[in-house]
Amino acid sequence: MSTFGAYATPVLLLLASNVFMTFAWYGHLKYKASPLWIVVFxxxxxxxxxxxxxxxxNRLGHAVYSAPQLKGIQEILTLLVFAAFSAWYLGEPVKWNHVAAFALxxxxxxxxxxx
Structure with a gap:
């Protein structure tokens, strides 16, 4: 794997995993009438x-990033994916204070x- 690939592949995998994570954690909010046990499963x-x-x-990324760096990348991607998801899927726009908090x-x- 090229040097670029060694750095980019973990980030792209984390980005994709965050899309699934965000749907798993927050996607059910559009289906409040569904029984809780169904949305949990x-x-x-x-x-x-x-x-x-x-x-x-994380396994591939640890070859080029430290564990804290991987966690930092994960958090940044989580915020980016969540902001887009919140606006697009949930219809809850991102407000100025959300942007300020995410920036910090x-x-x-x-x-x-x-x-």
Whole structure:
């Protein structure tokens, strides 16, 4: 694998895993009439695919990133995916204070990459 691929592949896998994770954790909010046990099992089924992407992402990523850096990347991607999901799927627009809070979390994650 090329140097670029070694750095990019884990990020892309984490991005994809975050899409599944976000649907598993928050997708059921559109189906409040569904029994809780059904949405729990549906969420578990969706989360299976998240883990199928996240575990290899972390395994491959640990060759080029530290564990804290991987977690920081994960948090940044989680915020980006969630913001898009919240606006697109749930119809809850991202407000200025959400952006400000997310920016502070991104700044905190960025510090993980400094020596």
């Amino acid at each position: 549906a969420s578990w089924g969706i989360a299976f695919f998240e883990y199928c992407l996240q575990v290899p992402a 979390i991104v700044l905190a994650a960025f510090l993980l990459f400094l020596d």
